[in-house]
Amino acid sequence: MSKIPLQFRHNGRDVAIFVDGGTNLLVALRELIGDMTPKFGCGQGGCGTCSVLIDGELHLSCLTLAETVAGRFVETLDGMKQGPNLHPLQRAFADNFAAQCGYCTPGMLMAAKALLDRNPQPSRDEVIEAISGNICRCTGYEPIINAILAAAGGRVSA
């Protein structure tokens, strides 16, 4: 079966790859581009650890057919840091001990970024709703919620 050419913008740079038919975006990112920040969790859309932004909208890369991102903007955790500095959300996660094993963290951060990009000053309930598709099995949700609220607060005071 012939390979399919695919071009899209990945964290601010253009990429061109060849994918097999039916390849999901998570596999394309990890195995063909080498961006290991989106994680494979359940492969069923249940855990959220593969979350990425496509044209600024939160999507599950494991359930996204790679071909469908042709010509679109894909953002992952790998593109989140701002030059040598951590993104305020990453800083807040570190400061608030919001990562224990860290496996859910890339997806949590992308879900949080999707929220704050749209709503810079969310309520606690809005934060809970925003990460409701992302499962954490060790950190516990409270430090994550507090980190996102802290990052939002930081934006206000900045």
Next chain:
Amino acid sequence: MAVTVKTFASAGEAAGALSSDRSARYLGGGTLVMRALNEGDVSISTVVRAQDQALTRIDASGPRIKLGAGVTFARVLAERDLGFLHAPARSIGGPAVRNMGTIGGNLFAPNPYGDFTVALLALDATVAVAGGFGSRDIGIEEFLQARDRQAGTLVLSISCTRPASTEAFRYRKIARIKPKGGSVITLAAHLPISGGRIAGARIALGSMAPTQIRARAAERALEGRSLDAATIAAAASAATEGTSPSDNALGSAWYRREIVGVHLRRLLSGQE
């Protein structure tokens, strides 16, 4: 295993490709088909897509609304005119799933999913489908009963009548993990009132049978009556009639039968 992906400009072409290939599946938002591919479903060798804008069109201004099959739950939530469908849309998945999942795909979602379809069933929706036979409209109940045989057809749109008032349409999803968990049971009720009495009651249940079903005995208990305590009690006690829930990790069939009447009573009483 690699599959062949066929992308068409029109829904008609996609429907033709689906009807001529038993191993083809239509890819909408991806939450069902990509999941199946990730699980190694070898029955799918072709994935069919359509970039037809009609599939994502929303016509919500009049008394009868029409939603393209490719409309996502996030778009339903963004549409003020679709307020009566916000509770069912919000009850599905997390934000990423709502950004991806479509109302057309939800018609095919097996238990414990398919919550939006429960709402559409209570609203007597009509499903427009296209296949080798051309296009036609089919009642949602008939569609669901033949769901397993719909593989060769493409859902184009779903339409239903807007409830006359906020009170006339009610929805409740019982999940262990809120707000995104799979359904233990899902209930929707459409209760049009005429002259103080219910006329045309529709009660739909999810996770109480292999597909979403109508609770006809409960509907009969409500029909022609006012929504008082005695009527509600009669409907609640009839809620299990005709149901055949199954056991899964979220709840046993016994548990589902035990609670469906309780939650129907709460739904009809307006209790939280």
